[in-house]
Amino acid sequence: MENFTPFSALAGGVLIGLSAVILLFFNGRIAGISGIMNGIFKSPRNEMLWRAAFLMGLIAGALLFKLIAPDFITFRSGYPLWLIAVGGFLVGIGTRLSSGCTSGHGICGIASFSKRSIYATLCFMASGFATVYLLKHVFHIV
């Protein structure tokens, strides 16, 4: 557990929670990223704009952090891109079928005591654990 970073994890989590609170309090919207991503291609224009603004803010926030602390995060290299492409496709299909992802179900839904979100979170955690186990310790793909 030498890579465990409890302080920055909690601090970042508090910011994510704050972001969701601001969006619900002012705009009455759930900060679910998959729903916001999906919504920019099907809504009327006034519904599209806030979603585009949110996603631009998300990109800008990461960029800003990178400018403040350029060496805080280093990215892996050489990870198989086909795995990213296939996995990304599954993330897209899965989050549409279940109407949410880590943020929508895992944070906003659980914070609302939604039974659906609690079930969804248990399911994607379980299949995430199983998938990494198979890829790393059974098939040794990554």
Added chain:
Amino acid sequence: MNKILIALLSGLIFGLGLSWSQMVNPDKVISFLDIAGNWDPSLAFVMAGALAIATPAFIWIKKRQKPVLESAFHISHKTHIDKPLILGAIIFGIGWGMTGYCPGPAVAGIGMGNLEALVMVVSIYAGFFAERFFAGK
């Protein structure tokens, strides 16, 4: 206009949070999911930090008649546990474990200049369109 600025601010804080917590780093996410390896519980602490703020605040917000800038809350009131919910969540988890990215970090990763994140976002959209196509929407 104010609603757009609020969304921008909310996204910005979300992006800072994903970065500070290192959830934009797929290795960090995979080491949480790798329970048989060198397990890193950080992701659980990110959720705990977010829930510690959001849970009490949501209770308070929902006591209001409406949000500050809209006439009503846009919240799902579904309670039924159905097959798409469970199947979709399982499929999402498989993709999450294969890549180390869920949708938020994939978008934020673009801001960090990470090529993988861009491939991830394009693939997620391909999945959205495929689901819409198969569902006949």
